[in-house]
Amino acid sequence: MSREKTKGMSIIVKTITRLTVGLVLLYGIYIVLHGHVSPGGGFAGGVIITLSFVHLVLAYGKDTALKKLSKARASFLENMGAILFLSIALLGFMGGYFFSNFIPKGEPFHLFSAGIIPISNIAISLKVGAGLFSIFVALVLLKLKPTSEKKK
Template identity: 60%
Template sequence: MDRLEQEIRDTSKGMTPIVKTITRFAIGIIVIFGAYIILYGHLTPGGGFAGGVILASSYVLLTLAFGKDMALSKMGNTAASILDNSGALAFVVIGLLGFTGGYFFYNFLPKGEQFQLFSAGFIPLLNIAIGVKVTASLFAIFMALSIFGRFIYQAAEGEERESEE
């Protein structure tokens, strides 16, 4: 808790303490909403892609409010790569497991009772795989793009400083 308080008071990184405090309360709700959209994708509107984008945007909010160090400590670039790849791999593996029942993408799990959380065979599993993949890849792209932009900005600032000198 102390470390987080320090992080919030620290004005050198990220935005103002007001934004950081609000982010601290909002981020849990955003993550829960994203997980709900993914897990209930076969029952209510939504699915792996939409929920994954919501989860990715929670990381984006963390980056914008607290600066890149905080976000990278939650999900580093290596972790993002691994999650991205494992999501894609899980999708294909679930598809290949369909060969146990006959053909590619055969719904091999029991269907269950309709309108229950554990129903619809492998559809929730595919949703989770896509959600993990989209979360990791979109966040990695955001990091790559935004920090690349910062680089250009700092280079331009340096030029100005040099010309002043």
């Protein structure tokens, strides 16, 4: 991670952040992927993933975080999440119904089970994670650029 001394918080916060931010991100991904076998799921995991980026913004300033995930890319990921979720729902017509679970469901309590639910979880986590990050960045940047975008 960058060695900027001028921006962000003190060296202690930066060091701790450097150590923990990856873990937070990983934990978020874990929550998403195990959404169908344990408590959690797309929304909770997506929020945790966002928090890792918010963490970066708080410790290092917004430039470092925006270098990792720019606003345009966050917006792209958000839309992809929504479209992915909708396509899963529409593909359900193959199984006869909108939203039907057309993939074999497998054994309960296994990672690869439950048909479309893990995929939907991933889509939701993309949508929520990127969307929440967009909201955060938009609110942070709103003060600096009066014309900046304002999204839901």
